[in-house]
């Protein structure tokens with residue numbers, strides 16, 4: 001295992017599940033880890049655990065509610081105060097909602113947290129990633145074979161369903177990965193998307209998307225699911241393996257490239273989602 005003591009990493013959603021496992025694995029290998037949580041109490045408990053488990057005290061807690069674009073902008077300013085370069089960025093935080101709800105920015109909440117937040121945060125950190133090149137971005141997606149309705153991103157004309165809203169927003173991760181890789185070609189910054197597998201976590205739990213039946217299922221049969229640490233291996237592979245140091249814009253499962261839904265192979269769809277996303281987060285001109 002290569003030591004990562006000269007690397008600075010930022011992991012979103014690092015107080016729970018996959019993000020916590022990835023932050024722990026990076027800290028074990030000596031990286032400086034900026035860990036993001038929307039809740040300082042839960043975040044501090046996770047930070048103490050990560051430091052205890054890894055023996056690495058270069059783990060810093062940053063607060064940000066990724067459902068708020070103002071919070072994301074404040075977070076990016078905080079990161080710029082802390083470091084001049086970033087080598088690894090893991091856009092991991094994700095959630096689901098049982099009903100359609102709008103954020104303070106007027107955006108459907110799953111789209112905001114799962115797609116627009118990584119879109120905006122990555123843009124605001126691109127100068128640090130370029131300064132940290134060779135740098136790698138990993139977007140955590142999910143395996144879903146459908147298409148985004150680019151004419152109704154905000155679910156104004158369709159009935160909202162939890163899995164459909166979640167799936168659409170997570171498809172955004174794939175479109176974003178493809179288009180960002182195209183725009184970053186030759187920059188020394190790569191970006192890939194990973195399907196981490198199905199594993200035991202608190203996904204959607206804090207936001208109330210987990211029904212009592214789902215919670216019961218998780219409590220009763222959760223032992224049979226892989227642990228987040230297992231899923232984290234897929235992320236760590238993309239962050240550290242020499243085998244993928246030059247690979248960008250691809251979708252991986254267990255160390256293997258996997259096919260993307262047909263719409264993600266359409267450059268026009270990727271460009272269109274990029275344009276719509278930039279408008280929704282108020283980026284007149286994107287820096288790439």
Ligand SMILES: NC(=O)c1ccc[n+]([C@@H]2O[C@H](COP(=O)([O-])OP(=O)(O)OC[C@H]3O[C@@H](n4cnc5c(N)ncnc54)[C@H](OP(=O)(O)O)[C@@H]3O)[C@@H](O)[C@H]2O)c1
Pocket residue numbers: 012013014015016017018019037038039042064065066067092093094095113140141142143170195196197198199200201202203204205206207228
């Ligand atoms: N579990 C699976 O089987 C599975 C399968 C495929 C893909 N994934 C993906 O894996 C990633 C990690 O999820 P997980 O399963 O590890 O779930 P998790 O245990 O709930 O972790 C999700 C993390 O995202 C954070 N988060 C959610 N909304 C946020 C917001 N508005 N602002 C800031 N942070 C926020 C959560 O914070 P709180 O603790 O405050 O809620 C938590 O730290 C997600 O992108 C998910 O889509 C999971």
